[in-house]
Amino acid sequence: MDxxxxxxxxxxxxxxxxxxxxNIRNLFFLLCTRxxxxxxxxxxxTNKQDSILILRTDGIGDYLLFRNFLHEIKTAxxxxxxxxxxxxxxxxxxxxxxxxxxxxxxxxxxxxxxxNPFYALFFLRKIQSHIYNLFINPLQSRDAISxxxxxxxxxxxxxxxxxxxxxxxVPKKQExxxxxxxxxxxxxxxxxxxxxxxxxxxxxxxxxxxxxxxxESNQQRSLAKNKYTVLFIGANAAYRKWHIKNFKKVADYLxxxxxxxxxxxxxxxxxxxxxxxxxxxxxxxxxxxxKVKNLVGQTTLINLLEIIxxxxxxxxxxxxxxxxxxxxxxxxxxxxxxxxxxxxxxxPKNLSSNYYPVYHPSIMSHLENNKIYQELCKKI
Numbered sequence: 001m002d003x004x005x006x007x008x009x010x011x012x013x014x015x016x017x018x019x020x021x022x023n024i025r026n027l028f029f030l031l032c033t034r035x036x037x038x039x040x041x042x043x044x045x046t047n048k049q050d051s052i053l054i055l056r057t058d059g060i061g062d063y064l065l066f067r068n069f070l071h072e073i074k075t076a077x078x079x080x081x082x083x084x085x086x087x088x089x090x091x092x093x094x095x096x097x098x099x100x101x102x103x104x105x106x107x108x109x110x111x112x113x114x115x116n117p118f119y120a121l122f123f124l125r126k127i128q129s130h131i132y133n134l135f136i137n138p139l140q141s142r143d144a145i146s147x148x149x150x151x152x153x154x155x156x157x158x159x160x161x162x163x164x165x166x167x168x169x170v171p172k173k174q175e176x177x178x179x180x181x182x183x184x185x186x187x188x189x190x191x192x193x194x195x196x197x198x199x200x201x202x203x204x205x206x207x208x209x210x211x212x213x214x215x216e217s218n219q220q221r222s223l224a225k226n227k228y229t230v231l232f233i234g235a236n237a238a239y240r241k242w243h244i245k246n247f248k249k250v251a252d253y254l255x256x257x258x259x260x261x262x263x264x265x266x267x268x269x270x271x272x273x274x275x276x277x278x279x280x281x282x283x284x285x286x287x288x289x290x291k292v293k294n295l296v297g298q299t300t301l302i303n304l305l306e307i308i309x310x311x312x313x314x315x316x317x318x319x320x321x322x323x324x325x326x327x328x329x330x331x332x333x334x335x336x337x338x339x340x341x342x343x344x345x346x347x348p349k350n351l352s353s354n355y356y357p358v359y360h361p362s363i364m365s366h367l368e369n370n371k372i373y374q375e376l377c378k379k380i
Contacts, residue, residue: 051081053132053153057108057146058139059236060090060301060320061344064327065193066138067094068211069201070101073136076205080134085127085149090320093301097216113145124152133157138200140186140193143167147176161186161200190342194351213351215327217309227261229254230308230325232316233273233296234266240317242335244277250315251281251292260312261291265304265321268297318345326352338363 052073056063063086074082083104086094091107106127112119127149135155139146140163147168150158158180165173177183184203186196194213202209231251235241254260262281264274274296281292299307305324308314314325318336325332326347331354336345338359347355358364 049081050077050079051083051130051132052077052134052136053083053085053127053130053155055085055135055137055139055146055149057085057087057110057149058141058143059087060093061323062139062193063087063090063094064215064320064323065213065344066197067097068213069138069197069209070098072201072205072209072211074101077134083130083132090301093305096302108145108149110145120148124149127153131155135159136204137161137180138197140164140196140200141166142173142176144172147172147179150176150179157181159184159204192348192351193343195348196343213327215305215324217305217328227258227312228263228291228310229260229313229315230263230265230311230321231277232265232314232319232321233277234270234321235317235319240319240337240339242317244273244280246335247277247315248280248284251277252284254313255281255285255287255290259287259290262293263307263311264292264294264296265299265307266296271297322355326355329354332356333358 054070054073056066070082070084081103082101083106084094084098084102085106085108088107088109091105094102095105108123109119113123114120132153132155135150135153135158137146137150137158137160140161142150142160142163144167150160159182160180162177162183162185163173164186168176184200187199191199198209198211201211229251231247233241233244233247251262255262264278266274274294278292278294285292295303295307304321305328308321308325308330309328311325311330314321314330314332316322316325316332316334318334318339322332322334323344326334329352332352333356334345335358338345341359341363346357
């Protein structure tokens with residue numbers, strides 16, 4: 001018996017329920033959020049300093065390929081108070097690195113905003129406590145959360161990139177476009193994300209920018225006297241994680257060939273896998289002088305910055321950690337599934353000469369990597 005009609009029926013019910021839930025949520029926000037003040041009496045910020053709100057609610061890698069342009073905004077608007085509305089996932093790193101460019105920070109917990117309507121309502125009312133002169137949304141792939149925030153922000157002028165429909169269906173994208181005073185054109189071709197951001201801010205500021213990709217760090221290269229490799233086993237999705245058995249094989253090779261110490265890093269969700277990996281490496285090595293240290297779930301982004309800065313080599317899944325290594329010019333091998341190929345991986349050589357991607361054989365067959373690996377061996 002054909003079950004296709006039944007499956008389609010269940011799918012339709014789920015879709016209708018999602019739409020109904022979204023409509024109820026939007027109505028709830030509409031009824032409970034503030035309306036924009038129209039008079040000086042209503043607007044407590046009228047006589048305050050001119051202000052800018054910049055939105056960046058996506059991942060760590062997205063932030064790292066965008067953050068150097070914050071200095072350009074500060075230079076262009078030296079008398080404005082600049083607020084960054086960012087993802088709480090990279091709060092500690094940003095507050096450390098952007099202390100000179102950003103006056104105020106507002107941190108969003110994306111998971112709570114999505115799942116908890118009361119948190120979402122509180123957050124929307126929080127961002128409505130001020131009327132900004134300029135609201136900037138540089139996201140190429142705007143999503144439901146970014147556009148909900150953009151809709152509820154009070155600003156005289158709102159600008160964004162035309163962007164794409166990666167995270168929004170065409171009808172929703174067209175509806176969201178109406179939020180903005182101006183949309184800046186974006187290239188339809190695949191562009192590395194740093195250059196995509198450069199195009200956006202050049203259009204916004206009306207001038208050519210020569211911004212460099214870098215991370216300034218006051219940390220000293222003195223974490224360990226002995227050389228070590230970082231194995232970063234985490235990622236934001238299971239399908240982007242290389243199996244720990246593969247990391248073990250690489251660790252065995254590095255220990256046997258280069259007498260390399262091993263540091264295992266990752267998120268709290270990787271703790272169990274890290275214990276298994278550490279045990280496998282320790283059992284297989286006969287060199288008692290080699291240290292295998294497990295730091296999974298124990299590091300902040302600031303800690304990770306220092307650890308990577310002092311490493312001889314970083315081997316990582318394609319995640320924020322890989323961007324840290326590449327930007328700090330640490331030899332970085334990235335195991336990638338090819339997701340967003342050309343946009344986030346591989347790094348252009350003029351941005352990082354130490355980024356060595358490893359893709360699935362079907363992708364690798366189209367890339368000339370033999371020379372890259374020879375260069376890598378020399379660096380190690």
